[in-house]
Each structure stands twice: as C-alpha cells, then as structure tokens.
Amino acid sequence: MPHIVCEPCNNCKYTDCVVVCPVECFYEGETMLYIHPDECIDCEACVPECPVEAIFHEDNIPDEWKNYIEINAEKSQDAPVITEKKEPLADS
Template sequence: MTYVVTENCIKCKYTDCVEVCPVDCFYEGDNMLVIHPDECIDCGVCEPECPADAIKPDTEPGLEKWLELNTEYAKSWPNLTQKKEAPGDAKQYEGMEGKFEKFFSPEPGTGD
C-alpha cells in the first residue's frame, strides 16, 4: 500500500502534508502535488493533515488512475520538502468537481 494525491489537490495545493512527511516523498507540479509511491513508507501521517482531503490510501476503490499519475509525475516534478503558502485562491477550489479535466496540466512545473 501507498498513499496517493487525488483530484481534490488540484488548484488547492496545500502543503501541510509535506511538513509532516518523514521521507520527503512529495513532488510539486503547477496545479497539484503527488506522492512518489516507491518513496512513501505508508505511515499515513500526511492523510489527516490535508485540508482538502486529497490524500488517500491506494487500496481505496477507483484510485488506480491516481496511483499511475502520482507515479508518473513524481519522476519529473521537483521534490518538495518544506511547507509553503497555498495559492491565494485555493479556498475557492476546495470541493469543486471536475478539476482534473479543467485544470490538470501535465507539463512539469515548479508550482511558482
């Protein structure tokens, strides 16, 4: 088992999870974070820290796409090891449906 970042992170991109991760397995794209599944030690401390409820164990049904996405982009996005400010408009995107289709950018980015 590993943890994955899901659609709820898109455009919210809170980094409370990064602050508590003991192995620095988070990577940052323009619109979201991902977890590198080979680096995640399945400790679960990140899950309750996410204000957007975007982190889930990959054993939950329907998360195969998210495990694949986390795996792929963790290889090219930069590692994030410290908490940083959330985007100024993050609150307006919390709970929005369909964020993947609207906002997901597959291009590697720095999140700046």
C-alpha cells in the same frame, strides 16, 4: 502500498502534508502535489494534515480517482521534491 494524492489537491496545492512526511516523498507539480510510490512508507502522517482530504491509501481510492495512481507515479518522476510549507494556490 503507498498513499496517493488525488483530485481534491488539484488547483489548491496545500502543503501541510509535506512537513510531516518522514521520508520526503512529496513532489510539487504546477497545480498539485504528488507522492512518489516507491518512496512512500505508508506511515499515514500526511492523511490527517490534508485540509481538502486529497490523500488516500492506494487500496481506498474512490473509483473515479483511480487514475491518480498512475498520475502520481509519472509526475513524481519529473517534479522537484518539496519539504517545506508554502502558500496554497490563489484559487484554493
């Protein structure tokens, strides 16, 4: 079961999580990051690194954010992989 990036990442896009990912399964969208569900190895290294607590194990996602399971699966297909820390969005 993979981890999923949820609503708190939207419009902030902190990238602290991507530098600790051992399998490079983060993808950069315009306003947030996504985790590719087939590439995530469930190591949990990214979870404590997220300053806005946006990353959840698929089994523990709050009900109001369950749609992010599908969003991550879809968006990670088209977005470029991200492996280096970048500046967050200005609105964060």
